[in-house]
Amino acid sequence: MEEKFKLKEEDVAILNSNKGLTALLSKEPYNLEKAIRYVKYEKKIKKLQVELIRLQHWAIDENERIIIIFEGRDAAGKGGAIRRATERMNPRHLRIVALPKPTIEERTQWYFQRYVNQFPKAGEIIFFDRSWYNRAVVEPVNGFCSEEEYKIFMSQVNDFERMITESGIRLVKIYMSISKKEQKKRFDDIKKNPLKQWKMTEVDEKAQELWDVYTEYKSKMFEKAKEGNSPFNVIRANRKTYARVDAINHILKKIPYDKNREV
Numbered sequence: 001m002e003e004k005f006k007l008k009e010e011d012v013a014i015l016n017s018n019k020g021l022t023a024l025l026s027k028e029p030y031n032l033e034k035a036i037r038y039v040k041y042e043k044k045i046k047k048l049q050v051e052l053i054r055l056q057h058w059a060i061d062e063n064e065r066i067i068i069i070f071e072g073r074d075a076a077g078k079g080g081a082i083r084r085a086t087e088r089m090n091p092r093h094l095r096i097v098a099l100p101k102p103t104i105e106e107r108t109q110w111y112f113q114r115y116v117n118q119f120p121k122a123g124e125i126i127f128f129d130r131s132w133y134n135r136a137v138v139e140p141v142n143g144f145c146s147e148e149e150y151k152i153f154m155s156q157v158n159d160f161e162r163m164i165t166e167s168g169i170r171l172v173k174i175y176m177s178i179s180k181k182e183q184k185k186r187f188d189d190i191k192k193n194p195l196k197q198w199k200m201t202e203v204d205e206k207a208q209e210l211w212d213v214y215t216e217y218k219s220k221m222f223e224k225a226k227e228g229n230s231p232f233n234v235i236r237a238n239r240k241t242y243a244r245v246d247a248i249n250h251i252l253k254k255i256p257y258d259k260n261r262e263v
Contacts, residue, residue, distance in 0.1 A: 041241040048248040049088040050263060056089050056125060058257040063122035065169045068251060069131045072176030073214060074204045075186040077237050081176065081247045082127045089125075098129035101144075111135060111153060112160055120169065132157070136221040141213050142203055154220070158228030171230050172254045174247055175222075176237040180211050 017039070059066055068085075070078040082096055097118045106114050112132055120126045130138075135153040139145040145153075165171055178186075187204065190196045207214070225231045233250050237243035 038241070041245070044245055045084060045248075048245065048252070049084075051252050051259075052085060052089055052248065054259065054261050054263050055252065055255055055257040056093060057263065058261055059125060059255075060090075060093055060123040065120040065122060066125040066172070066255060067120060067128065067164070067169055068125065068172045068174070069128045069133070070174050070176065070247075071130060071133050071137075071232070072237065073178060073183060074201075074207045075183050075190070076176035076178045077240050077243055078129050078176050080240060081174075081235075081237075081244045082129055084244045085248050085251065086127060093123055094125040094127065095120075096127045096129060111149070112156075119164075132160070133221060136224070137214060137217045138203065141210055141217055142206070154224055157224065161228055161230045165229060170255055172251055173225070173230055173232045174250060175218075175232040175234045176243060176247070177234050178237045180208065182238045183211075184208055 058064070070082055072078050079098075086094055086096065095118070099114060099118070102114060115128075115132045118126060118128075132153075135145055135150065136157070140147075140150045161171060187200070187208070190199050222232060222234075233254075235243050235246045235250070
């Protein structure tokens with residue numbers, strides 16, 4: 001027999017607040033535990049967003065250049081995590097970059113060139129929703145690059161990132177990790193929702209079938225990154241709220257901003 005959720009005094013206070021009542025009544029069937037958890041999450045996110053604003057002010061004043069990469073399987077929650085991280089920040093001093101497939105002209109250039117074109121100027125933070133690591137996983141898995149192109153990328157990527165960091169750019173790399181079961185659940189939710197159906201691509205449609213191949217290339221990517229000076233931080237992302245908190249915490253931990261700066 002399942003143990004019933006026991007309300008604490010602080011939980012009752014949360015449910016009696018406007019946010020608590022909104023969280024409780026916005027979804028059916030009503031779930032006290034989920035409503036309380038969501039309100040606590042919102043409070044935690046708000047505090048973290050204040051810190052992100054503080055970090056941004058520091059970056060602007062100190063002419064810092066920052067790149068934050070979000071990688072992960074399809075439907076891992078990269079975009080949602082980036083949105084929660086940036087929604088309260090000054091949009092004039094940040095950009096979210098999600099590049100489409102390369103143009104014919106871009107295919108003739110050095111692979112990293114189109115990403116370099118997006119790099120930050122002084123005082124700017126760039127969030128990459130997928131990055132040059134497309135060539136480490138997505139492209140070879142789906143046959144979008146040759147074996148030779150893949151090998152060249154893997155031989156160059158650590159030197160490329162060393163040049164980035166040695167030039168004074170701060171680089172943070174996050175990988176959002178979900179289970180195969182959770183990915184399928186999210187794909188099913190997307191397909192059922194007319195407001196989200198546009199998100200499904202041909203690559204997404206094959207993601208479950210190619211799960212093990214993705215895993216193989218992902219492991220190679222992690223091993224290569226460990227050999228360099230910028231390894232990935234893996235975030236468990238089956239629960240979106242926890243993943244977003246963990247991702248923001250990692251950003252705040254990796255960048256040595258002035259925590260006493262007034263906002």
